[in-house]
Amino acid sequence: MSQVFHHHLEKFIKIDEIEFTSILSFFKTIKVKKKEDLVLEGQICKTNFFVLNGCLRKYFINNKGIEQTTEFAIENWWITDNISYEQETPTAFYIQAVENSEILVIDKYSQEKLLKDFPKMERYFRFIYQRAYAASQIRMKYLYDFTKEEFYDHLCKNHPEFVQRVPQYLIASFLGFTPEYLSEIRNKKRS
């Protein structure tokens, strides 16, 4: 399963098998069950997660006491609360498994040592954060520009595999709908 990570790294930098074995030694591999929590609100988010297979999500409890999902991570994506991770402050988020998942886990100090020992990983993480930042800029535009219905249409059109894969109540939580309202929209689209 760790070969998923090697293959992913190879998209950005050249890593031979010996290097990869050393790089992998900085990580732990864990398996989590669907709905298992990896991070709870108020904790310091001490680790960064890379999804080998499965799906994780990040959410917070909003003012109305409702779970607001802000991010999903499927295969080959990283997820953490970056502010909490970097500044070692309590997180406002939860991170939870959406599916049974296999995850690479690294803590901040191991990640720093990894970057020191393998400077080419600076290039890799530069690409990763650059891509994540670009995606968040577009997401921000959608949040300002789209109605919730338009955002749902956009998801269905551009990421149909995602809409199929993730339970509908979590799609609703991502869009800021109630599950009932999402159901209504879906019925409207069908008719």
Next chain:
Amino acid sequence: MSQVFHHHLEKFIKIDEIEFTSILSFFKTIKVKKKEDLVLEGQICKTNFFVLNGCLRKYFINNKGIEQTTEFAIENWWITDNISYEQETPTAFYIQAVENSEILVIDKYSQEKLLKDFPKMERYFRFIYQRAYAASQIRMKYLYDFTKEEFYDHLCKNHPEFVQRVPQYLIASFLGFTPEYLSEIRNKKRS
């Protein structure tokens, strides 16, 4: 003025004067007047901007034909449309000077060459994108969690120098208010 950039780089990596002179040769320095456009919607955003002094903003024209500001960049911040810059696709944004500003400008190919010639700049840009991504995660939470009034209160409390510095109609454009509505809220806060 370029020493602002050297000082900024030194926060992340060690750069001596000779290296800095070489690094600087990858950039152009330009001066822009208040309200001057650097990027227009529909163009390919070919350059990345670093603010030496002054202030830039990024905005798009929303469905209602109104300017929606999504980002400001003051001294020591980078700004571009990262998707357009990286994928060489037409941008949906405008980038405009909020104040008379002095800017370092680099195009994508020069930035790639810079990273190749000075691998330590990978580390620098890794920090920059990591920081920008973390900031955008928090911003996303605010967009979901705060009412517009709460977002304004948060800005006033946590970034008073910013609220003082930027014209009120642009603060309104950032928050998604009409200038009249912002004026109303400000009067309420005063009374």
